[in-house]
Every structure is written in C-alpha cells, then in structure tokens.
Amino acid sequence: MSADTTIVDPGTTADAPSEPVPRRRGRTTLLIATAAVLGLVAGTCTGFLVQAHRAPTKLPSLSQPVVTQAKGPGPDPLSAAQDHRVKTDGDLRKLLITRPKGTREAHWTGSDGWMDMTEYADSYKKPANAFPDLINNEFRRAAVAGWEQGGTTTVEIRLVQFRQEESLKADEYADNEYFWAEKEAGTRSWSLPGTGDGMAYVHTRPETKPGYLPMYSAEAHAWRGDIAMEIWIYGTRPIAKEKIMDLAKRQVGRL
Template sequence: MPEGTPNVVPETTADAPSEPRPRRRGRTTLIVATAAVLGLVAGTCAGFLVQAHRAPTRLPSLSQPVLTQAKGPGPEPLSAAQDHRVKTNGDLRKLLLTRPKGTKEGHWAGNDGWMDLPEYADNYEKPAKVFPDLISDEFRRAAVVGWDEGSTYTVEIRLVQFHQEETLKAGEYADSGYYWAEKEGGTRSWSVPGTEDGMAYVHTRPETKPGYYPMYSAEAHAWRGDIAMEIWVYGTKQISKDKIMDLAKRQVGRL
C-alpha cells in the first residue's frame, strides 16, 4: 500500500451478515444419525447373544469389613467469634460502624436503625417494581446507620440480609451495585481489601440542578455470607478515595 494511503475497512454488504447464523441441520446429518442408531441396536443385540453363551460370573460377597469408630471426643463446636451465623443472626445493627462523634444522626436512617422491606424498596427509582422482586429474592431485613458531617458530607451505610434458601442473593445484589456504579461517567474504582470482589467508587462528575449546589457522590459495595454491604457518601465537595475506602475497609472488618 502506498505511503500515506489510509486504511479503509470494506463495507459490509447485504449478502455478508455481520454475525454468522447457526447452520441448519441437513438431510445428510439425519441419515448419519439414523444409521448410527441402527448400528447401536444391532450391536446391542449381538452383545446379548454373546453374553447368553457365557458362564455366569461369581459375584463378590455383600459383606464388608466393619469400620471401627475413632476414639476420643469429637471436634469442638465453633465459638461465637468464629461462627459467622452466630454473628449475623443476632442484632444486625451491632455490626454497623458507629456514628462518629461530632456528627449529626441522619433523620432518614431508618426506624431505630432498621429498614423494613417497603422502606428499602423506596430507595429505588421504581419501588413498585422492586418490591415484589425483593420478596422473591428472599429479603430478610436491613440495618442502617447514617450521619451528616457538618453541611459538607452525608454518609449512609446499609447491611442488607437475605434468607438465601435457594440462591446467593447477597452476591447478586453486590454485583448489581458494581454494574450501576460503573455505568456513571467520570468514575474511578478500586478493590476493597479483605473482600473477594468488593469495590469502591468515586464519581468525579457532580449532579447539578438549578438553584442547588453541585452534588458529588461515592459508593462502595461488597458482600459476605448472606449480607450485602452498601455505603453511600454525598457531598458538596469532591469526595476522596481515602474517605470511601476507609469506610469500606472498616465496615467489612466488622462482618
């Protein structure tokens, strides 16, 4: 190609689809399949005839050696500190971070630290659609804490617990958090230490409305066992990576 000539990608014609379609099953394939079935039946019949002329094979004895049970005490049960179920089946609010001194408790932070199903669904853009989904997803309960740091920042942390009789919904809800966080433009992200796939996000582009200050946001999502962790930070100033990561690491450490 002469120097300076641009690379041109040939246009796709109507006879050359961009995606290959699955090949149809032809008559030849059906014939081969039928022959294979007939051959299988013939081979099976021949096998029965050969086996009928053989002497019977003696079967092994049904009795098996008796296994002796190990002596000594069995394994000790896990302590409350080691058993995750003991920790998460209690008062879920005790696993939340404590509101820092000098901050003001958020009036929106649930009823006495609890958020029932309608309240939790109301946090979504379409609560009426989310409500039945939460029921089918075996929503169990949600604990929440939140605070205002002066007039600059607002923090909210939720621990959402699922029954998980059928599927691991806590992990699915964390995945949903990752998906929507990454869809926002101007987003930076980092892995949260101490988690399998937990992530923290800082959105560098503020939400703007006439008559209001620009609103910046950051969030973190992770899960452990039957609990999905959600952290939200809003502010009139840019939110740092250190701020959202500190909250995420400390909250994960309590689960």
C-alpha cells in the same frame, strides 16, 4: 444547614434498578455448564463402547469388615467469634461501624436503625417495581446507620440480609450494584481488600441542578455470607478515594 447546601437523601438518589439486571459473569457460567454436559455425554458413550468388549468382572463379597467408631470426644463446636451465623442472626445493628465523633445522626436511618421491606423499597426511584423484586430476592431485613458532617456531607451505610433459601442472593445483589455504579460517567473504581469482588467507586462528575450546589458522590459494595454491604457518601465537594476506602474497609472488617 442553609438552603443553598441542601443534601440529597442517598436512598432516593441512588440509581437503583427497577428490573433485574443480568449478571455479568452469567454467560461464562453458561458456557462452562454447556461444555460440562457435552463432555459428560461423550464420556458416557465411550464408556458403553469399552464396557461392551470386556469380560464380566467378579463382584466383591457383600460381607465387609466392620469399621469401629473412633474413641474420644468429637470436634469442639465453633465459638461465637468463628461462627458467622451467630453474628448475622443476631442484632445486625451491632455490626455497623459507629458514628464518628462530631457528626450528627441522620434522619433517614429507619425505625431505630432498621429498615423493613417497605421502607427499603421506598428508597428506590420506583418502589412499586422494587417491592416485588425484593420479595423474589428473598429480602430478610436491613440495618442502617447514617450521619451528617459539617452541613455539606452525608454518609449512609446499609447491611442488607437475604434468606438465601434458593441461591446466593447477597452475591447477586452486590453484582447488580457494581453494574449500576460502573455505568455512571466519570467513575473511578478500586477493589476492596479481603472481599473477593468488593468494589469502591468515586464519581468525579457531580449532579447539578439550578439553584443548588453541585453534588458529588462515592459508594462501596461488597457481600459476605447472606449480607450485602452498601455505603454511600454525598457532598458538595469532590470525595477522596481514601474516605470511601477507609469506611468500606472498616465496615467489611466487622462482618
């Protein structure tokens, strides 16, 4: 690769947040929750008023017929293909799409395709702030694959897994990535089929720096279960929608 076509590491150029960003649908959730509470209070008060004017109702006998247990074998357990936990608790690297022929493996793909919390935090602009956020978000592990193509294009794919003992952190993580992707000027976006709210983005305005070629980028984000998917493409030429969509669809199909 020549000096004038230096490719910037996707992990270090991503404008990742150093502080948690409020979820975009959080206000709607709050309004629904408030309405539900008010409805419950009103319904309870009405129930007390109605019950106060009713005659006592005779209680049923405590003796109830015994329900016999159904005979025959129980339901069959899920197969490995049907049980999502079997796939995601194993080797996440096997869920990454394979590197295309004619490309070179990237040097930032972590230790044998894995990224621990420290390595992942280092991919942010402010690792010291990102590290405690990852702890609070119940980060578990990340599998990564990447390649270089033609000396002018780089691709990185990460599958980030969360413990999710308190809440759906993978969903929250993807929401955060949508927020930052949409903030960039000159951005076009499309929904990813089969993902619910997954999105793909192409940034039409390149990053420029004196002495370097313009750097164009595209990205895709989605989540499934306890895994958040992120894909980054960087190149010295504009990136086509078909390229980021094809990578995202193939990767989602393996989750």
